[in-house]
Amino acid sequence: MVDRMQDAMEYAIGFWSVHKTFGKVTALESVDFVAPTGAVTVLLGPNGAGKTTTVRLTTGALIPDDGTIQVLGMSPLEHGDEVRRRVGVVPPKPAFYDQLTGWENLQFAATIFESNEANARSAAERFEIDQALNQEVGGYSTGMRTRLALARAVIHDPEILMLDEPTAGLDPESSRAVLDLIKEIAARGRTIVMCTHLLHEAEGVADQVVLMDNGSVRAAGSPRDLANRYMTNPIVIVDAEDRSLLSGVADLDGVLSTRFDSGLHVTIDSIDRIPDIVIELVKRGVRPTRVEPLNPTLEDLYFAMQRSHRESV
Amino acid sequence: MRWKMVKAVVRADLFRLVKTRDYWIPLIILGGMFFVILPVILLGAMSFVKETSAVAQIGDIIGTLPDSIQNNIRGDDGVSRASYAFAVYLLAPIAIIVPLTISSAVGANSIVGERERGTGEFLAHSPLTVREIYLGKLIASLIPGYVAGIVGFGLYSIVVNVIVGSQVGGWFFPTAGWLLLVLWVVPPFIAIALSLILRLSARVRSAASAHQASSLVTLPIILMSYAVASGLLYSPVISASIAGLIAWLIALALLASGAKSIRRERLLGVSSDL
Numbered sequence: 001m002v003d004r005m006q007d008a009m010e011y012a013i014g015f016w017s018v019h020k021t022f023g024k025v026t027a028l029e030s031v032d033f034v035a036p037t038g039a040v041t042v043l044l045g046p047n048g049a050g051k052t053t054t055v056r057l058t059t060g061a062l063i064p065d066d067g068t069i070q071v072l073g074m075s076p077l078e079h080g081d082e083v084r085r086r087v088g089v090v091p092p093k094p095a096f097y098d099q100l101t102g103w104e105n106l107q108f109a110a111t112i113f114e115s116n117e118a119n120a121r122s123a124a125e126r127f128e129i130d131q132a133l134n135q136e137v138g139g140y141s142t143g144m145r146t147r148l149a150l151a152r153a154v155i156h157d158p159e160i161l162m163l164d165e166p167t168a169g170l171d172p173e174s175s176r177a178v179l180d181l182i183k184e185i186a187a188r189g190r191t192i193v194m195c196t197h198l199l200h201e202a203e204g205v206a207d208q209v210v211l212m213d214n215g216s217v218r219a220a221g222s223p224r225d226l227a228n229r230y231m232t233n234p235i236v237i238v239d240a241e242d243r244s245l246l247s248g249v250a251d252l253d254g255v256l257s258t259r260f261d262s263g264l265h266v267t268i269d270s271i272d273r274i275p276d277i278v279i280e281l282v283k284r285g286v287r288p289t290r291v292e293p294l295n296p297t298l299e300d301l302y303f304a305m306q307r308s309h310r311e312s313v
Numbered sequence: 314m315r316w317k318m319v320k321a322v323v324r325a326d327l328f329r330l331v332k333t334r335d336y337w338i339p340l341i342i343l344g345g346m347f348f349v350i351l352p353v354i355l356l357g358a359m360s361f362v363k364e365t366s367a368v369a370q371i372g373d374i375i376g377t378l379p380d381s382i383q384n385n386i387r388g389d390d391g392v393s394r395a396s397y398a399f400a401v402y403l404l405a406p407i408a409i410i411v412p413l414t415i416s417s418a419v420g421a422n423s424i425v426g427e428r429e430r431g432t433g434e435f436l437a438h439s440p441l442t443v444r445e446i447y448l449g450k451l452i453a454s455l456i457p458g459y460v461a462g463i464v465g466f467g468l469y470s471i472v473v474n475v476i477v478g479s480q481v482g483g484w485f486f487p488t489a490g491w492l493l494l495v496l497w498v499v500p501p502f503i504a505i506a507l508s509l510i511l512r513l514s515a516r517v518r519s520a521a522s523a524h525q526a527s528s529l530v531t532l533p534i535i536l537m538s539y540a541v542a543s544g545l546l547y548s549p550v551i552s553a554s555i556a557g558l559i560a561w562l563i564a565l566a567l568l569a570s571g572a573k574s575i576r577r578e579r580l581l582g583v584s585s586d587l
Contacts, residue, residue, distance in 0.1 A: 061577045081440045081442060082440075084438060084439060093431055095432045097325060097328075097329050099329045100325065100329060100332070109439075111318070112318055112440065112441050113439065114440075
């Protein structure tokens with residue numbers, strides 16, 4: 001444990017055997033993970049997986065029943081105020097003082113995070129909410145509230161930014177804009193922890209994925225590491241002018257399984273099998289229109305990890 | 314304790330209150346009713362309409378008071394003496410009822426309101442200490458009540474001087490007893506009520522429950538302060554000063570321990586004791 005905690009100096013956040021219950025409900029059970037400094041870590045899992053509790057424990061807003069948490073080399077239990085000063089949080093449903101204007105809300109945040117009005121103005125400009133700052137927040141759309149929440153969370157230039165379901169309730173265009181903003185912050189070298197149950201959101205953003213379910217961490221690592229670990233057999237997508245002729249693919253040598261999903265997804269034992277499969281299909285009179293090795297998406301990975309977990313149980 | 318942070322919490326809460334008409338209009342009506350309308354009607358009835366039964370009743374009450382107090386009551390005839398006694402002694406409790414009611418209404422909503430709006434999550438993740446949040450909420454609840462009390466007291470002074478002053482030889486209000494009451498005795502009573510109400514506000518599940526529970530706290534305190542306020546106006550200044558000091562000591566003791574009622578998990582609404 002001590003060695004791992006020393007290693008964690010390279011990590012912005014570390015959880016070791018963290019346990020948290022609310023009454024009789026277990027929210028987190030022996031959770032272990034680390035969020036590397038300067039990387040985007042995505043906490044991925046269904047509702048009730050324990051993602052929000054993890055965020056709240058990170059800032060010291062909640063106290064764990066057991067286990068050790070280190071944030072920027074400090075315990076949030078002992079140095080909560082210092083941790084909170086260096087972390088920004090965007091909660092799942094950003095709430096504001098609705099009777100106050102956007103600017104008054106930002107001024108309040110700037111004061112309590114010991115920032116200043118210039119930073120508040122600059123954060124508002126960065127998230128393109130500066131034109132609406134004189135309006136009362138009660139009249140903001142969900143997208144505007146999220147932008148204001150992002151501006152408020154970075155007002156003190158935090159070393160760690162935690163985003164809990166940042167695109168919840170947003171239309172696709174606003175979601176895309178928010179994700180682009182997150183990528184921009186990540187590119188500036190900040191540590192980001194993003195909670196989501198939307199796999200496509202994590203795609204292309206995550207340097208590290210922590211898969212959570214029922215208060216436990218099922219798997220953690222970079223998408224590539226996880227793909228190597230959980231998706232050992234490559235998949236190739238095959239399509240043809242006459243799809244009915246593809247029914248015999250399952251019988252070919254090296255084919256482990258097949259399923260239709262916008263083309264035939266063929267799981268094979270080795271990537272080297274692809275030329276043989278193509279030759280065999282052509283021999284059988286199939287005219288292929290598509291033969292494409294599949295780069296696994298996080299969705300593929302998520303389900304592969306879940307499947308693996310179920311099998312191990 | 315960082316006063317800048319406390320001030321930020323107070324400022325945000327007061328801004329919000331000022332902008333919420335639904336909240337402060339009823340409170341202005343309450344203050345106007347007790348400090349202006351009621352005294353105008355009652356004192357007007359006695360002074361101008363010369364409502365004899367009321368004058369007689371108050372005259373009877375005056376007759377039961379100790380000689381030292383009777384000697385302080387100004388006026389040459391029954392009507393003017395009754396009006397003076399009514400203005401100075403019998404309406405005294407309004408000085409405490411109105412500010413207490415207003416501060417209680419604001420205080421009851423303060424912590425649970427943060428939780429219901431979701432802004433409690435922001436405060437829980439902020440570097441504000443629970444003591445700073447508590448003190449900010451306390452001051453933000455105390456100010457509206459106390460300001461209402463002071464403004465109302467000013468208006469009441471004008472009303473009674475205008476209506477009764479001409480009968481008793483000029484402006485006579487505020488008396489030393491009233492000044493002591495408003496400036497020294499009322500604030501600790503509001504603080505005592507708020508220290509209890511903020512504890513409730515941190516513990517209950519909803520604003521509606523907070524308002525119900527706060528009325529249970531406010532009512533006995535109003536009755537107690539009514540008795541104290543009435544008694545003090547009949548007492549020597551030194552007694553009122555000592556009573557105020559005792560109230561301040563109780564208030565400070567309650568306030569010092571009250572910050573413990575605010576916990577971050579309560580701001581988040583996930584505390585197992587909610």
